[in-house]
Amino acid sequence: MQGMGGDDCPFAFNFDASTFKVGDPVSYRITGDPMFEGMPFAGELVEVHDDYVVIAADASDPSVRYRGTRESRPEVEFTQI
Numbered sequence: 001m002q003g004m005g006g007d008d009c010p011f012a013f014n015f016d017a018s019t020f021k022v023g024d025p026v027s028y029r030i031t032g033d034p035m036f037e038g039m040p041f042a043g044e045l046v047e048v049h050d051d052y053v054v055i056a057a058d059a060s061d062p063s064v065r066y067r068g069t070r071e072s073r074p075e076v077e078f079t080q081i
Contacts, residue, residue: 011025011027011042012025013025013026013027013042014026015027015072015073016072017070017071017072020045020048020053020070021045021048022045022046022047022048023044023045024044024045025042025043025044025045026042026043026044026045026053026055026073026074027040027041027042027073028040028041028042028043028055028057028066028068028073028074028075028076029041029073029074029075029076030075030076030077030078030081031075031076031077031078032077032078032079033078033081036078040073041057043055043056043057043066044056044059046065048070049070050070051069051070052067052068052069052070053067053068053069053070053074054066054067054068055067055068055074055076066080066081067080
């Protein structure tokens with residue numbers, strides 16, 4: 001991550017939920033489990049709907065998809081993991 005003493009973050013995330021489109025890289029959070037609270041995860045949008053998004057969370061396994069909220073950093077409920 002930027003400012004952490006190493007290289008700049010290699011990702012260019014879209015944090016503007018109003019402009020989300022399929023293929024955008026996003027940073028998302030997992031809610032509902034204290035172990036994951038506050039940790040950022042990276043994924044790619046594969047579906048964009050009015051009130052939710054679908055995130056491909058593992059580039060090497062296209063079956064790993066999570067439904068997230070449509071906001072600047074989508075939230076994914078831990079029960080989907």
